[in-house]
Amino acid sequence: MTRRRAALGGRTYEFADLAALLAAATPERSGDVLAGVAAESEQERVAAQGLLADLPLRTFLDEQVVPYETDEVTRLIVDTHDAEAFAPVAGLTVGAFRDHLLHPRTDTTALRAGLTPEMVAAVSKLMRVQDLIAVARRTPVTSAFRSTIGVAGTLATRLQPNHPTDDPVGVTASIVDGLLLGCGDAVIGINPATDSPRRTTDLLRLIDDIRERYAIPTQSCVLAHVTTSIEIMERGAPVDLVFQSIAGTEAANTGFGVTLALLREAHEAALALERGTVGTDCMYFETGQGAALSADAHHGVDQQTLEARAYGVARAFDPLLVNTVVGFIGPEYLYDGKQIVRAGLEDHFCGRLLGVPMGVDVCYTNHAEADADDTDTLLTLLGVAGCGFVICVPGGDDVMLHYQSLSFHDALYARQVLGLGPAPEFAAWLEGMGLMTADGRIAELEPGSAALQQLTGGVA
Template sequence: MNLKTNLFNKIYKFKDVKDVLAKANEEKSGDLLAGIAANSTAERVAAKIVLSDITLGELRNNPVVPYENDEVTRIIQDAVDEKSYNKIKSMTVGEFREFILSSSEENIKSVKNGLTSEMISAVTKLMTNMDLVYSAQKFCNTAFCNTKIGERGTLSARLQPNHPTDDIDGIMASVMEGISYGVGDAVIGLNPVNDSIDSVSRILRKFNEFTNEWNIPTQNCVLAHVTTQMEVLKRGVPMDLLFQSIAGSEISNRSFGIDKDIMDEAYLLMKEKKNSKGENFMYFETGQGSELSSNGNNGADQLTMEARCYGFAKRYNPFLVNTVVGFIGPEYLYDGKQVIRAGLEDHFMGKLTGLPMGVDVCYTNHMKADQNDMDNLSILLTNAGCTYFMGVPCADDVMLMYQSTSYHDIATLREISGKTPIKEFENRLEQIGILKNGKLTEKAGDPAVFLKKQMV
């Protein structure tokens, strides 16, 4: 395997595949912090040249964390479909890029189960932003919980009614406002302040009561730790989706208080006791840089570690996966340019892994980014076929203290793109009078419609 190249009369030589992957990555403050980034644009280009000539088989044989040392590596490697892998193993990364850009959805999906996360990360590094948009929009991945997400022509949204004290009236005010804007077809999902079994149970019961009372076809979730949710399930509380934040290494997953055994147990318990009717009932969130923040990156770049998150998630056939792309902060993604690039990368990698992939288009106030950057990213991702975004009151999460996309943003993106919510959800909101012919009516934005005694 060749790990060197001559560029402008200078020899660039790389230590191993992990070094090539790191230095071929677009500039990220997290890789700079880890001391693994390219030292110059020329070195980055040289790494891309070398990477383009590495075969997919060589990438499979050189995971960034050894098989014997890491259960995430073992999960990814053991899940490879050998028949699909044999079709593409002799391709170089450069040839694989050309294959994706020139192939149909059917042809791309015919080989995706033969890929490892390192292969997916590698081809991403050779793509421009436009390549990532063009490639991702070629194919869609669907999943079914209570409704079917990810179908072409739809743009879904998680209704995120977070409250700084978990006050149930405040939470439900946000839920009713969000539904009145056509938001919540992906899930009504709350990040709780209080991770106790009683508090999580109370909120889930309230969500279930509301969606049953108004016949809203969607999914409910409270994003507590998986072990809390398991205890809630055992008490018979109605739960449609089971959530957990995940990482791309065994070390970092342990920092989240999970491992494969815990997630396997949770999956089986949810399969037995879930309130939802479909075969997809897991929800995962990720974000570039989380492995470095927990000293679990194993010397690998943050994009490759993020790709490995999706390989781990795939084991559980999730209904939802999203990257909380700008949440961690400027230590990992310094400014709007880096956040935009990361959002396009993460979305493409999740789609190529086979997941119904969403993005929390977001930033923190200590980052060199603003709402215009987020508008740019959300428009690009809408064109890329992103499965879902977040719907946050006024785009300002008062509990998590970060900026995301608002109820209004979701409505605007749908109108610009001509996309709609999930069909059953859309039909129900048309019955209530919130939507008509796919667009919001004069009733939109008035949560009082759900306070009237006369049910629709």
Template sequence: MKTKITIFNKTYQFDSLKEVMAKANEEKSGDQLAGIHARDAQERIAAKHLLSDLTLADIRNYPLLPPEEDEISRVIEESVNERIYQSIQNWTVAELREYILSSNVTNTEISYIRRGLTSEMIAAVTKIMTNLDLIQAASKIEVITHCQHSIGFKGTLSGRAQPNHPTDHIQGIKASLFEALSYGVGDAVIGINPVIDTADSVKAILTMTKEVIDKWSIPTQNCVLAHVSTQMRAIRQGAPSDMLFQSLAGSEAGNKAFGISVDLLNEADDLIRKEGTAPGPNLWYFETGQGSELSSDAHHGIDQLTLEARCYGLAKRYNPFIVNTVVGFIGPEYLYNNKQVIRAGLEDHFMGKLHGLPMGVDICYTNHMKADQNDMDNLSILLGSAGVNFIIGVAMADDCMLNYQSTSFHDIATVRDVLHLRPAPDFEVWLEKMGIMENGKLTPEAGDPTIFLT
């Protein structure tokens, strides 16, 4: 494998594919913290140039984290369709990029070749794409999933209603949920992050959301974002859960820090298919985010974009209903400013879609990051143009429980309006029945949660 390149009479020598991949990444504070970043723009360009000339076989033959050392690597390897891989193994990374971006290549063709790709190959092609490339490529890919209802259709933008409450107060959660629904948000999922990670608390929230869904015949699904083991206990106690949730890392060590393993996810998958309240077949909600492996010292010297791609390699094993990257949640140690957050959001969305995942983004930042709400507005429009499956709706864009800034209920309505996008089809029919939407537009009654107090 070639690890040396000369540009303008200057030779750049890299020790390994791992180093090439890290230094070809766009500037990220997390890679800088790990000490694996490019020294300057010239070295980054050299690494990108070298990476673009490597073949897909080079990337597979020189694993960054060998399968015998890491179960995520084994999951990724086991997922490769060998016949398809053999047909494209001699493509360079640059040729893969050109194929994906070609105007003649369809969603069906991309869906076929991705079965022969590893997560590291997908990370590699992402590194040599511009922001506009990432938008164009992702916009070509449609991923439709079904839990209680279907989302992901071209021309739609779904929203996760995130009515969190700082004390898990049921009536407080319900009040915020009614506001979300009144703005047409909630077709992806009604998903609550609990403060109290106990089976009793999870069961109480799931029971309330299921009662609301049933009373108003809402075409959506519910989920509580506790640790998967807590959700499993709640389900075994009779909690009505449509799907399971879990945060993922891109290494076995990172997932151990989360308290999970492939064996545990397999056990949970079996449980939700037997005792969950939705027909599926898509019964999982996964969240990811660049930098989590570094925070638990589980990155193995691999850059954060590549580790993020490996999260998606694990996620696709379980055929999830939705996946999203919480792009700016971890903080400036990993994504320092607005430019890095926007880039990461576009990268993650594209990588998830190329894995065949129903990809959403929590467009967010923390208050100590060099970003603001205008940056989130910009990323919302970019991701809407890229065909993101869903984004997050939080009251006034300020999550009072998790203490970070995201996108609001009315932000989702605005992105739909500007880009001429619609809610999921079943949900739009329900919104029209409720008088909240007409012909794809919100009515004057929208935004009034009191319509649910009758």
């Protein structure tokens, strides 16, 4: 344990260890206040950021925020670190690393295997919003299964047709609604009302029937627990992507009922099905700042650093999709729109630097100090930053999970104003179905049109 001190404004601030320094340097958020690790004043935060800027990057290889001996996430991060990839920045401090990343000719993608989650979390704490956007935009990450996610000039979407009772008619109507508006190229992914193997399989077969009937180049996912996915794969269910919520500590993942060994088992089982056409990336992970704290498994580490550690877990499994559900846990962790916007951009930045195919669920709970203006702001900034995908639900209101997200029309807005399109395979399908014009706009279908009848008639 190394204590560090900084003098500012006639006062000396002391930080007991690396975790305490990182927490104090973090821009304000309610979760760190709840955990008792936040800076007590803006002056202390500035003092901590100054110390952090002068800290050698190598420090993060010598000091761990969660002990190596007791945490398998730490062991994964340390044991898979690539010293050769790290070499170009090995002599830099965190502050100098920030300057290096901001240089327009820096090859950020070449660094990813040499960076630890704690390094990227640390440098993000020294960055303004525009810095987070500029670096992420220059750090492409692509992944592929039946569609290719992360191609420059695209913004993919998860079509989320949730229903409070998993009613097939309601789910199907939401799927059709989203497809007609050009959504679903990242995945058609349902949060099931129950986690039973039978219900999960029924929903998968429903999506798979629609996908096969219209030859849609996308993938399906029912967001059941990984153990459910393993069980139904053994029974022949049409599993494209294996889903699991993950966090940045072993204890938090234990709370989710998962271990790294279990994730490896699921990954191998999904790969063996060979259901992809343009790629083999078959894992889907969701994360969110505050997950470890809500499970009392944060070890005194700030929530943003732990979120970055979750991406360290994700990248070990070559996922197709990873997304932070940025405002879903509630105002106890991200209090208002400003904190949600900042957190979403931090998460996207950190994921991209670590080589993770990053998306964001731009969302908030109904008791947060946030509204649609905040989601508009974050969506637009993420589009500028080159975000791989976002999540969309009918009307922006998830009637099963009871939170506010993006609507299908929000994705249209972002694509139109930023000149973005769907994933290339999906764009070709939309155009072939008459659902998108040659200039990339969603077609305005008249009632009774052949395209509308073809899609809606077949799934009525």
